[in-house]
Amino acid sequence: MSDSQFLKVFGGMLMGLIALTLVIYAVANMVGGKATVKLSQTGHDKAVAEHIQPMGILAVSAAAAMDTLIPTASAADGKATYNAACTACHGTGVAGAPKVGDKASWKPRIAQGNDTLYEHALKGYQGKKGFMPAKGGNASLADADVKAAVDFMVAQSK
Numbered sequence: 001m002s003d004s005q006f007l008k009v010f011g012g013m014l015m016g017l018i019a020l021t022l023v024i025y026a027v028a029n030m031v032g033g034k035a036t037v038k039l040s041q042t043g044h045d046k047a048v049a050e051h052i053q054p055m056g057i058l059a060v061s062a063a064a065a066m067d068t069l070i071p072t073a074s075a076a077d078g079k080a081t082y083n084a085a086c087t088a089c090h091g092t093g094v095a096g097a098p099k100v101g102d103k104a105s106w107k108p109r110i111a112q113g114n115d116t117l118y119e120h121a122l123k124g125y126q127g128k129k130g131f132m133p134a135k136g137g138n139a140s141l142a143d144a145d146v147k148a149a150v151d152f153m154v155a156q157s158k
């Protein structure tokens with residue numbers, strides 16, 4: 001991998017991590033704030049439950065964060081990203097998604113050129129067959145990972 005490619009991928013990962021930190025921070029603040037207000041209004045048992053809840057939510061969001069981080073961490077690994085974020089629709093051809101490996105449905109799509117495929121995968125689009133959500137609905141994915149996933153899908157479908 002060339003230096004500039006590495007910088008791009010690494011920069012994308014860093015942005016993703018920062019965004020994730022902000023989200024977790026915002027969630028923690030929201031949940032924490034709610035619990036304090038209720039603490040002064042409700043009985044002891046409820047207050048304890050409210051107090052413990054943020055920990056549970058934090059644990060869940062930390063686990064979710066790990067899930068998103070692991071595929072992201074293996075920089076621009078198209079296969080891992082595909083398995084994590086795209087296979088739900090493109091593995092089976094659900095809701096009009098072109099199935100990976102189905103050469104006939106990919107031929108006209110590949111013919112549009114990579115730029116269009118990337119653009120549609122990154123920003124999402126409404127096609128004739130169905131709706132492709134931006135980044136497969138996983139906004140925390142780095143652009144480089146989504147593009148790598150497109151490359152992987154195209155390579156499997158030629």
Ligand code: HEC
Pocket residue numbers: 081082085086087088089090094095096097098109112116117118120121125126127128129130131132133135136137146149150
């Ligand atoms: C919720 C289901 C869903 C998920 C998840 C999903 N897609 Fe799609 N995708 C679609 C559908 C439906 C289409 C076809 C839309 C059409 O052409 O009518 C599509 C089309 C595409 C196309 C073809 C675009 C074109 O111009 O023909 C690419 C490339 C693509 N998806 C990439 C991805 C990638 C990469 C991911 C994972 C990051 C992903 N998709 C996840 C539903 C999904």
